[in-house]
Amino acid sequence: MNRNRILPASLAVALALAVAPAVAATGDVSKVNGSISVDDGEQAGALETVNGSINIGDRARVGSAETVNGSIKVGDTVNTGTLETVNGSIRTGRNLTAKGDLSTVNGSVFVDRGGNVGGGVETVNGSIGLVDTDLGGGIETVNGDVTVGVDSHVRGGIHYEKPRTQWVSIGERKIPRVVIGPNARVDGALTFEREVVLYVHGTARTGAITGAKAIRYDTPAPPEK
Template identity: 65%
Template sequence: MSAPASAQDQDHSKVNGSIKVEDGGRAGDLDTVNGSIRVGENASAGDAETVNGSIKVYDGARVGGLSTVNGSIRVGRQVAIGDDVGTVNGGIFIDHGGNVSGGIETVNGAIGLVDTDVAEGIETVNGDLTVGIGSHVHGGIRYEKPDHQWISFKQRNPRVVIAQDARVDGPLVFEHEVSLYVHESATIGPVTGAEAVRYSGARAPGGD
């Protein structure tokens, strides 16, 4: 899917410095190397990419893909994301009513979704995953096998929670050990490489 911003919207590109789109504003692609990116409430923008910095998208915004290497991505309520969401070293959180037209991918970072629709699945290596209440992941979940460095230093297995009324279509594939908890009201596809522990109530077992 193309970015929601029109061809007339101005791109913003920097090497050092943050980029901000004001509430209700419009912009094209947003690109920086050393700096954060902020997209305000009800604003629209194209793809947002940084290397060393976080990305925050506020309620009601419409954006293209979101990508950072070293930094987190936090998305507010009722946000439409027109492409993939990805980090290398950093967590991803998408709040109520999120709609991701692509997939979600991390290497080292937790992923949290609340009432969010993901069109093309989730891929990760390390880090916890919560497919929160009412979320729908259409393309399955895959945990890739970590490299030897991670095996040497990991403290515990990643914790994967499929919460109340959540749904995961497609396979759940785990190439290394995880702790998988699935709410009794959730629906999931076939599981490979892990044993799903069913639970009831508002909180999954095994949390801090």
């Protein structure tokens, strides 16, 4: 996972936006302190803030959305590029079309039914959930639970990175739970550099699994423990 891309980029945004206008002529929206909202059906360019959330309404089209301290909430049938935050969650409605990655450091990522994401999904300390979603890239995390839900397709595998020293106390609190649900498919390798509990539905398909033993289940949902 390339967190060196996430964190320095966010710091650069904070410095650059300190002298940037609130709204650029191209339709970009840039703030340091404050939330950004795009109404239903509206169009905008890049949405960037440092301390604030980003809310994108139904049927909106935006270039990208990035914040440092805040969550990103996306409505139904939205067309966007990259969605990125550091301290916050990313939650999208149905029928998302995203051309880039969905990434956060401390926060969860959830994509509802009909999602089509061109890139991958990355977290460090946050869960990842997909429902009937096509993911062009892979899933990368350290400490988060992962659910590749019913009818989802992950084309770039799953990678759990071994926790670094500064994350050891967080990683030792619980063992991550990984679920590959009914009719889900994960192409490529599933590589686990740390202990996880891995459940794979009998109708699911996966690539080679390294570092974990798959537990098969045939019920609609996996065992609670």
